[in-house]
Every structure is written in C-alpha cells, then in structure tokens.
Amino acid sequence: MLDVRGLNKVYEGSGRRVEAVRDLTFTVDAGELVCLVGPSGCGKTTLLKCMGGLLTPTGGEVLLEGRKVSGPPPGMAFVFQEYGRSLFPWMRVAQNVELPLKQKDVSRSRRPELVADALQSVGLADAADAYPWQLSGGMQQRVAIARALAYEPQVLLMDEPFAAVDAQTRADLEDLVRGLWRERGITILFVTHDIDEAVYLGERVIVLSASPTVVQEQLKVDLPDERDQLHTRVAPRFAELRTHVYEQIQAAKRGTPQDAVKADTPPPH
Amino acid sequence: MRGTNAALGAAGLTAFLALGEAVPRLGIVREAYFPPTSRIASAFADELSDDAFWTALGDTLTGWALGLTIAASAGIVAGVLLSVVPYLRQATASTIEFLRPIPSVALIPLAVLLYGTELRSVLLLVVYASFWQVLIQTLYGVQDVDPVAEETARSYGLGTWARIRHVLWPTALPYVMTGIRLAAAVALILAITAELVIGAPGLGARIAVAQNSQAVPEMYALIVVTGILGLLINVGARTVERRALAWHQSVRGEVAV
Numbered sequence: 001m002l003d004v005r006g007l008n009k010v011y012e013g014s015g016r017r018v019e020a021v022r023d024l025t026f027t028v029d030a031g032e033l034v035c036l037v038g039p040s041g042c043g044k045t046t047l048l049k050c051m052g053g054l055l056t057p058t059g060g061e062v063l064l065e066g067r068k069v070s071g072p073p074p075g076m077a078f079v080f081q082e083y084g085r086s087l088f089p090w091m092r093v094a095q096n097v098e099l100p101l102k103q104k105d106v107s108r109s110r111r112p113e114l115v116a117d118a119l120q121s122v123g124l125a126d127a128a129d130a131y132p133w134q135l136s137g138g139m140q141q142r143v144a145i146a147r148a149l150a151y152e153p154q155v156l157l158m159d160e161p162f163a164a165v166d167a168q169t170r171a172d173l174e175d176l177v178r179g180l181w182r183e184r185g186i187t188i189l190f191v192t193h194d195i196d197e198a199v200y201l202g203e204r205v206i207v208l209s210a211s212p213t214v215v216q217e218q219l220k221v222d223l224p225d226e227r228d229q230l231h232t233r234v235a236p237r238f239a240e241l242r243t244h245v246y247e248q249i250q251a252a253k254r255g256t257p258q259d260a261v262k263a264d265t266p267p268p269h
Numbered sequence: 270m271r272g273t274n275a276a277l278g279a280a281g282l283t284a285f286l287a288l289g290e291a292v293p294r295l296g297i298v299r300e301a302y303f304p305p306t307s308r309i310a311s312a313f314a315d316e317l318s319d320d321a322f323w324t325a326l327g328d329t330l331t332g333w334a335l336g337l338t339i340a341a342s343a344g345i346v347a348g349v350l351l352s353v354v355p356y357l358r359q360a361t362a363s364t365i366e367f368l369r370p371i372p373s374v375a376l377i378p379l380a381v382l383l384y385g386t387e388l389r390s391v392l393l394l395v396v397y398a399s400f401w402q403v404l405i406q407t408l409y410g411v412q413d414v415d416p417v418a419e420e421t422a423r424s425y426g427l428g429t430w431a432r433i434r435h436v437l438w439p440t441a442l443p444y445v446m447t448g449i450r451l452a453a454a455v456a457l458i459l460a461i462t463a464e465l466v467i468g469a470p471g472l473g474a475r476i477a478v479a480q481n482s483q484a485v486p487e488m489y490a491l492i493v494v495t496g497i498l499g500l501l502i503n504v505g506a507r508t509v510e511r512r513a514l515a516w517h518q519s520v521r522g523e524v525a526v
Contacts, residue, residue: 052424078424085417090439090516099435100425131516151425 001187002028002051002155006060009046020046022212024060030154033181033188035198037245038208038216039253044191047213048159051189052078064155074104077148081160083141087132093119094128097147104151118150119143121180138169142176149180155187163193171229174201178227195249199223199241200232207245209252216252219245304486312486313493322475326494329460329471332388333502336395337456341403341449343396348407349433349441358408369405373398373459377466391463391471398459399452403445410444411437443517450506457499472498 007024010017020043028034038044049055051062053072062069064076072078077100080086087096097115106114119125122142132140141161148156158177162170178201181188192198198205199221207216223237232238289306292298304312316322351358373394380390414437422432464473472491479488514520 049420054420054424072424072426074426076424078421080417080421082417085415086421088418088435088439090442100427103425103427103431131521133516133521147425 001030001032001065002189003063003066004047004051004060005063007047007050007057007062008059009043009050009055010058019212021050021057022214024208024213024215026206026215026218028155028187028189030187031185032203033178033190033201034204034206035202036189036191036206036208037193037195037198037249038213039210039249040193042208042211042252043213044193044208045159047208048078048157048189048191052076052157054078075154077151077153077156079141079144079148079156079158079161081163083137083144083161083164084132086144087140087147089131089133091131092128093124093130093132093135093143096132096143097150100147100151114150114152115146118146121149121183122146122176136169138165138173141165141173145173145176145180149184153186155189158188158190160192161190162197170197175229177201182225195242195245196233199238199245200227200229205241205245207248207252210255217248219248302485304489308486309489309493312484313490316487316490316494325470325472325475328388328469329464329473329498332391332395332460332463332469332471333453333456335388336392336460337399337449337453339392340396340399340452340456344400344403344448344452345407345445348404348411348445349437352408352411353429353433353437365401365404369401374462374466377463380463381467386467386469388469390467391460391469394463395456395459399456402452402455403448406444406448406451407441410441413444414440443514443519446506446510446513450503450510453502453506454499457495457502461495 004024004026007021008019009021010019012018024047036044036047046055050057051069053062053069053076056070064073067073069076088099091099094115097118098111101111101114115128116125119128122145124139124142124146127135127139127143132143135143145161161177162173165173174197177188177190180186190198190201192201202221205219205221207219208214209216219241221241223232223235223241286306289309291305293300293303293305351361376394376397380393384390384393418436418440419432422436427435460471461473461476463469464471464475465477466473468474468477472495476488476491476495479485479491511520
C-alpha cells in the first residue's frame, strides 16, 4: 500500500547542511495501523511530510499503491498536531470539513452526507454550526479527524495528533482512532513520541533512530484486537512490549543499535 | 459603565459647544472671525435647506467613494499579486518605499495639468493617497498566513487559486479592513483638499467660496459638515469591520470553552 524506499532528506540553507533523514525503508500494508516512534527531533515530522507529498525528498521515493508521490495525493489525508492552526477559524465546523470535498469535486448532494457522517463518527454531530474556536482542544482535534475521514482517504497520516491535549482527552481520542480504524478499515500511519501510545494503538511499531534517521527496529504488537485503556495498559504483555520499545529508543539515543534490525519479530515472551 | 461614559461624552461635547458660544460673546476673540456656536448652528440649518449644498455634498461623496473603491481594489489586487508571484515583492519593495511617502498634495499641480478642475483631478489625489494604505496593510496581512493552515490546504489538494481564496484572503482580511478604514479617512481629507485648492466642485470648493465672500458662519458650518462626515465614515467602517470579522480574535471576545 505505502512503500518508503531509501528515503533521504537533507535541509540546506544559510551555509548549514542538516541531514534530517538518512535512509528509511519500510512498508505499510493496506488496512494496517502502524505507529512510528523515535527520540524527539529524529525527523518524524519530516518523514511524514515527505510521505504526504508536502516536502520533496532529497533521495529515495515514497510509493502509494505503486505510484510515486510527488505532491499531496488525493488518497491521503493529514492530521496535524496543531489542530488550532490547522482548522480555519473563519469557517464553521461543517464548512471546515466540507472544504476539501469541494476541492475533490465531490457532488453537491453527496457532500452534506459525508460531512454529517464524519462528524457523527467523532461524536460531534451537534457542533456542525459552531466555530472551531468555540470548542475545546480535544473537540477541535476531533473536527480535524472528521475532516480527514470525510475526505475518504485510503491512508491517514497523523503527526503527533494528541501531543497537545490533556491526558484524559488523549485516552478518549486514542480509543476513537482505534475504533475508527477497525470500523472503516483505513490504513493509518500514526507518528508519536509517546511509547505507551504507540504500543497501545499500533498493530506494528516502527522505532526510528536519532537523527540522521534510520529504522532502528520494527516490532509487531501481538496484543489482542480488543483493547481498552483499563485492561490493556496493565497487561503483562503490554509492559513487556513498552519496555522493549523503551530500551530501543534509549539505544537509539546513544546511537548504538541494541540488536540487529529485525523485521516484524516480537520480542520473546 | 457604558452609560456613564456616554453621559460624560455628552457633557464634554455640551461644554465644548458652550465654550464656543461664550468665548466670542465675551469678546475674547473677534466675532467676525470666530462666530458663536448659535450662529454657526443657524448657518448650518440654512445650508441644509440649500439645494446647492446637497449637490456639493454629493460631489464630495462621489469623489470619495469612487476614489476609495478604486484605491481599495487596486491595493488589494496589487498586494496579493506582489505576495503570490515569487520575487515580485522583493523587486518592488524599494520602489514602494520611495513612492509611498510622497504627499498626495504634491501631485496637485500634476492633477491640474492633466485634468483641470474635473472630478478626475480629485480622483487622482484620493486614489494616490488611499492606495498605499490598503496596499501596505494587504502586504502585511498576506504575510501572516499560518504555515500549518497553508500545509493543511496543500495536503487536501487545494490549488493556488483555492488557497488564495480560502486561506490567504481570510487571513489578510483583518489587515485589509484596517487598511480600508485608514484609507477612508485619508480619502476624505484628500477629496476636500482637492476641492479647496483646485476648485473642483464639492464641499471644499464651497468652503473656499464662503471664505472669499466673507460668509464666516457658513464657512464654519461647512467645516462642521466635513467633521461629521469623517465621524460617520469611521463609524461605518468599524461596523463593516465588526460584521466581516465576527470570527476574528479582535472581535469575537472571550469564548466559554
């Protein structure tokens, strides 16, 4: 579904050359929910923007269903961390959700259905006529998610979407994303710096190294499909997995790969 | 609090008018040059019943409105173009900085040479003065586009035109509104100046005539009219601004979240 091959991104400007991403190769299968974690400043956002066609990689390529991404592809939707700035304050909630549909040439009669359905899925059916700034932070991020859902993407890219909301809201939103993923079968690539969040949400966790970034490890999360905040997070397996990811991230920070890069092998029980 | 402010404002204005009545009556200034408030008020009433006054008012407002419309449209279009087309802004920055400080009144001889005492003379001056106000504000506003909003728009496939319409324009609008409000005030000043100095028909020309014919109270009455015009224009511009920017932080006030 989504292929990242030898991705490399170098920022050059004012005499400084920064290699943000060195060499990244991984794939995301259709219908998968993959979490990307890495130490802070490891180029997660750069990677995601390259994948979304917002940045042009210096080397390598990103393929969506076999086609090279050279600009924002119509089958992808992006959810940003800064929901307050990503939603347009001059438009009401429903208008915010509808705008991308107009650009996508969705028919006039179909648009209200999609908007209502998306708002319904995120639990904001009655906020359609509000302005985003009249809503709480968590609700604003729900609007941004609804906007992405209404766009009917094959792939949803989420860039640390819950980094700016409080812990309780965050737990609710995590369950919302997992629920939507199971319900709609969208492919989701979820970037986060929160190890617990990555393990709780993902079917697979890709651990990135410190900048310049390579893939440190890929890890299959063998937790049951039914997850909930109360039980999953105290399960012994959850603790093992998060400890493993944590160790990998620490190793990544020190710059020493702890083990050789293994593909999709869960650590032993 | 609001009621108190209004009462104080009214009291202040009454005191000012009373002072204007008392000072000439007491002989502190010569009545011939500075008529008491009551005589200005009666001259004002006479003006209101004179058709020629209404024609002059219409001429002034025509020059003001036409000039402002042209300047605002040109300023907005130029501002957006300069920002959207790469390198254009850098290339024009020095020229703008050179042209902008030229006082519009310095163009009066040029206006007379080109158009004599026609409306077009007034328009030239009004447009020149107001254009920069709108252009500069538009340029500032367009720069204020939030990178996250811009990237959001791009990620959802909005093309250049759609991004101008849905992101750049709403972002710039608060600045543009400020520019237009400033331009509206400047446009009135220049319209009256042009009429006064060039003799193009309008309130300014009527003030000049009143002065030449020693009709001092009438002259003051006309000056009062220009003051009221300025006041109304400012109030009108602010109302439009509040309506158009109901979503903006400066207008929406505190929100319960």
